[in-house]
Amino acid sequence: MNNTSLKMVVIVAEPVLESRLVKALHDLGATGCSIVDGRGEGSRQAHATDVPGVNIRIEAIVRPEVADRIMAHVAAHYFTHWSLIAYVVDVVVARAGKYG
């Protein structure tokens, strides 16, 4: 099977950011990503950092150094002005070579 440990980066953001974020993921080293439409429910205190309303969940499986670049990129370019969540999960994949 040759399973390998990689990282899954997940970004939950407003739909208007989809094409920009997909382009950024590719530019930073992701070979592909998968997107699901969802909706957010913020706290009743209406923190500016929640993502209420319609959103998208972008998921990419990448090497650890690519995950680090993506996290640094979204922190630097999106967190100030956008209600965006980004997190990284350890995953084990089969056929690691396809992830770049």
Add this chain to the structure above:
Amino acid sequence: MNNTSLKMVVIVAEPVLESRLVKALHDLGATGCSIVDGRGEGSRQAHATDVPGVNIRIEAIVRPEVADRIMAHVAAHYFTHWSLIAYVVDVVVARAGKYG
């Protein structure tokens, strides 16, 4: 980047429970959550514990103690009467302060 380890709690449940579960997540300390519509395929043995048909997948990033409270809450209040799945995944986030 100041990345921090947190927990992602995921609940897969019948859509009728959405508002109750979102309120419970907030009451137990989650500052927000993201919801995706899906569908379940139970086993052919039709275990009562599967979630067949239309469902929702609710995802919240929280501190470990909040994850524990949420898991205890759903185990105590939903597992007897509802076909509900709940699990916790380790995640690394940027900007941990937004998760409460």
Add this chain to the structure above:
Amino acid sequence: MNNTSLKMVVIVAEPVLESRLVKALHDLGATGCSIVDGRGEGSRQAHATDVPGVNIRIEAIVRPEVADRIMAHVAAHYFTHWSLIAYVVDVVVARAGKYG
């Protein structure tokens, strides 16, 4: 709470494979699974291994040995001819008995 460590297997594939994959998951020991519709964005280099266009994300919580069987099965039967991604994530569940 009696929480237990299990595995979440996630398969992202073309929608035409849904019934085949769901049957395979059940045959290999999964007691249920949850499916979300999504879309893929492949790299601009159009690697054959990406999953562009409409896709499905199938998620099942299973025991470790079932996860191994599922990963081996998809590697053996799908990777050559289909644009399919499969990965495994560690999860902690409440009420482990329902996962077979």
